[in-house]
Amino acid sequence: MQVAIIGITGYAGMVLYGLLKKHPGIIQINLYQHDLIEPTPLEELAPQYENTNKAVQPYDSAEIIKNNDAVFFATPAGVTSKLAQPFLDADFPVIDLSGDFRLKNGAEYEKWYHKPAADNDELAKSYYGLADLSTNPGKNYIANPGCYATSVLLGLAPLVQSDLIDPDSIVIDAKSGLSGAGKQLSESSHFIQSNENLQIYKPNEHKHIPEIMAQLKQWNPKVDHIQFMTTLVPINRGIMSSIYVKVKPGVTEAMIKEHFENVYHSSKFVKIYNHLPTIKGVVGTNECHIGLSYNPTTHYLLVDSVIDNMIKGAAGQAIQNFNQLFAFDADFGLQLNPVLP
């Protein structure tokens, strides 16, 4: 197969390119970039690719459809809402790493993203691909989930789906490394500001709140709200979501553990641990590690869910979705080891 990537000069695009090069079902990766007027050597756009002898083509939807079997958009929010139409019209496979097609309601997107949304009838054609817990019903436009949303939803699914917790009690304290913010420098990601520092950002305003809520409500309509906070931590990669929930009377620690193990027993990528996992155990992999700690005095349960934001939270899950769509083995391109020590 041949696939296209848009956004090779960004963090998610470059990680995706590295993973797809090792995918046994892919014979060629074609790169396209939005601001080119003629084919340009990749190394001119991104010096780390020196001597790779690869060209990047100007963006052209008709060429992409003609020369590829699928396209990955690793572009910022606000891009695919404008570019998706020819792909939707042609029912051409798209894996969209941005948030533009994750919410089904355009007005809700505009409220949280502060950008114009795609039309509601276009949004309706997309499939939210939380790849470890759902199977594509055959839709060709895949909205790849957000990084925080992935770690939170994988941590909450067994509890919410089976109604084991007080649905009003969900409090999430999520921490992310700086690569989650993409390559654009901002005041909060400047070295002086981020190094040796912790910064809470977007309190009660994070765009992953409606994304998480939409999925939780589908699983269990009793969930009406979540308390969700995000903190920037001075590491390159990784997300730890510390999720606190009040367990229902009669639900024991042993029952919870067994339930998590049952839900994920056949999962290649989600692993339940006896200890509380750390970010280092997942960075470089497509895995989500989950640990549990129950407080019998308060009846609060901590679910500790960690992922690599660049892989499970972006490029890796995009490949899982691609593998599902084209019936490849789930771990094609994703047999990875953590970066240790």
Ligand SMILES: NC(=O)C1=CN([C@@H]2O[C@H](COP(=O)(O)OP(=O)(O)OC[C@H]3O[C@@H](n4cnc5c(N)ncnc54)[C@H](OP(=O)(O)O)[C@@H]3O)[C@@H](O)[C@H]2O)C=CC1
């Ligand atoms: N970083 C992460 O951990 C995660 C990112 N995502 C999502 O993946 C997408 C990419 O993120 P990330 O790689 O971090 O972002 P970056 O900012 O690092 O990269 C963005 C890429 O998109 C290109 N781009 C910028 N503007 C446009 C435009 N108008 N049209 C087409 N292409 C454009 C950039 O090109 P140029 O070099 O010319 O600016 C660059 O190649 C985003 O939607 C992000 O939300 C999802 C989950 C996790």
Ligand SMILES: CC(=O)N[C@@H](CCC(=O)OP(=O)(O)O)C(=O)O
């Ligand atoms: C550290 C940091 O800034 N992280 C980003 C999350 C990026 C991501 O996963 O999400 P989208 O694809 O939804 O943009 C943020 O909080 O907006």
